[in-house]
Structure formats: structure tokens, C-alpha cells
Amino acid sequence: MPKKQTNKALVILPTYNEAGNIQQIIEEIFQVSKRIPGWRLEVLIADDSSPDGTAELVKKLQKKHLDLYLISGKKAGLGKAYIRGFKHGLKDSSFDAFVMMDADFSHDPATIPTLLAAIDGGADYVIGSRYVSGGQTAKNWPKLNLINSRVANIVARIFVDINDVTDLTGGFKAIRRRSLEKINLDRIHSGGYVFQVNLLHEFSRSGFIIQEVPVIFNNRRSGHSKRHPRDIIEFFYITYRLNPNSRLRRIVRFSLVGFSGTLVNLLIIFAMVHLLHQVVLFSDAVAIESSVISNFYMNHYYTFRAAFTSPRITRIEPPKSIFIKLGKYNLVALGGAAISFIIFAIGFKILGLNYILADLIAIVLALSWNYWMSVHIVWKVVDN
Secondary structure, rough: OOOOEEEEEEEEOOOOOOOOOOHHHHHHHHHHHHOOOOEEEEEEEEEOOOOOHHHHHHHHHHHHOEEEEEOOOOOOOHHHHHHHHHHHHHOOOOOOOOEEEEOOOOHHHHHHHHHHHHOOOOOOOEEEOOOOOOOEEEOOHHHHHHHHHHHHHHHHHHHHOOOOOOOOOOEEEEHHHHHOOOOOHOOOOOOOOOOOHHHHHHHHHHHOOOOEEEEEEOOOOOOOOOHHHOOOOOOOHHHHHHHHOOOHHHHHHHHHHHHHHHHHHHHHHHHHHHHHHHOOOHHHHHHHHHHHHHHHHHHHHHHOOOOEEEOOOOOOOOOOOHHHHHHHHHHHHHHHHHHHHHHHHHHHHHHOHHHHHHHHHHHHHHHHHHHHHHHHHHHHOOOO
């Protein structure tokens, strides 16, 4: 009976001042390597020029472990360290998968076989998840860290529009080599912890099979967290920009278009009344329709363009189709105006609200109507 072929996985550990953990984590990974059916592990330390001697300890261990590698670079953050590690590993065609994990024991090396089993099962991108059924965080994990993690996952889910993954920020992963080769790593510019979301988005948008397996996330054994306030700023900035067609960015664009339409309305009615000396009611009607047409074309070519075009397909929409949508949009806008008037009248006349408050409530509800109808009736956007 022929012997089963052994696959190779490169375990990449980014490090900065991990002298208190590095030797033990490396030894445990190599111990795990002996117990994984069909897999052999090699280890790459991507060190950010740690001043505490982390790299020196790794160099000493290299005399004992021939499958231990070290690459050093300037301190540029977690994401840049992983990119260096990926590019280094991809030069060696013998690696079938890559494992990403922290060097502080928050990720248990004993769980690596579970990640690689999912790769064996056909997954391209496997996340060791704290929040999927069976996953958890250690009881001694600081409450503030848990809150930060939960909030970061909520923010990433809303901003990026990835709804089928529970742990978007998890850093314990296994990735199939053939899949990683198809990702343009030069597109990923995040340096901090948002890198995890950035990488997930690249795999998600490419249609790869993403799977979560439950893991226990532990508190670090030694040293201190490397998070900085700038990581939070980068997290919000990168997650917001990752998906141009996310619901959040679409709503922001739609609102900006609505604001521009208000300016168009004011400019038209002012010009017609004060410059062209037209009747106010007629001028208002012209101003309203002008703002509706302006909003339609800005929404068509700005707000919803990414939703009905493909980067691989260039298609010119026939004028008839555009005019049909313009007609629908006029009806939607008319409905929005009616809703705004009715809600304002109810709030101001019946409920006795301040007229400014009543108007704000009316505007929000009318805008919500206009957006919902635009998405589902006018442009018929299909979200993934």
C-alpha cells in the first residue's frame, strides 16, 4: 500500500518584543507537527527588528530546528510583517498551505491540526473563530479587549458588508497556497490589525471558500499588547474604504446626492424668481423637477454605478432604459414628497412638535423611503 503523501504548511508568526514567548511557542509548534496526519509544519518568524532580542533567540533555535526560518524588517505593523512572510513563503513551491498565528500563545498551537483539516476538506481560507458555535475567549481575557473585539467585528461587518463570517478580525488562520497565489498582495496596504479584515475581504471578493472552525482565544502569556490608538483610526479608515458598494457607503453617497439636490433646488428657484422674474409656484415646480433629474443622474452614475457594472464587463445602457428609470425615480420622489408633507403635518399640527423637529423627522423618513425604493425598484440592486 503506497504511503500517503505529506503536505507542508508554513506557520508564520509576526513578532515584536516576544522574547518571553518565542522559544516555547516554536517548540510547541514543532511538537504539534509530529502529530498531524498528512502534514508537516515549518516555521517562519517575521520579526519587526525587536529590540528585546527576539531575533537572537530565534537564531539560536535555528541550530536545533532546520525547518525554522527568520526574516527581519523595519517595524511597520502586523499586516506588513505577514505580507513579508507570505511573499517569502510563496518563493518555495513545496508549501501547500500557510498558517497565521500570534506568537504570544493567544492562539493555541494544538489547534493547528483543526485548521489544516478544514483545508483538507476543501476550504481555501480557514478562520479559527472565537464567535462561531463552540468557539470562545478565555475567562481571563481582559474585558476591555473583549469589548474592543466585539465592536471591531460589528464595525467591520457593517462597513465591509461581510455577513457570513462571525469572526472577521480573528488572526488564527490557515490558507491554501493555490488560493493565496491568486490574491494580489500588493493591493493590501493595511499595516495594523485591520489587516485581518483586509485579507478576508480579498478572499471573499474573489469567491474563495471561507470556513470557520471553533477555537479558544487565550490571554497572552508574556509581554504586552502592541495595539496603538493609530490602529483604531486605521481600522475605521480601511474598513470604510474596502468595499465601494457596501450598504453604508451607498447610503452615504445617496445622502450626499440628496444634499446636492437641495442646493440645485434652491439655486433654480432663486434664479427663476429673482433673475428671470417668474411666478413663485411655477419656479418651485421647475426647481423640484430639476433637483429630481439632478439627483437621478448623480445616483445613476455615482451612488449605484458599482452595483450594476462589472469590472470585467463594459456595457453602455440604452437611453430607453435610463428614461424608464428616470420615470420610476420621479414617482419615487413624488412619494417621498408626499410622505414628508404628511409626516410633517402630523408631527407639527397633531402631535404639537417643534416645526424644526417635525421637519427633521419627515426628512429622515422620506429619505429612507427614497433610498429603499431606489435600491429595490429603480436600480434593483442585488447585494451579495
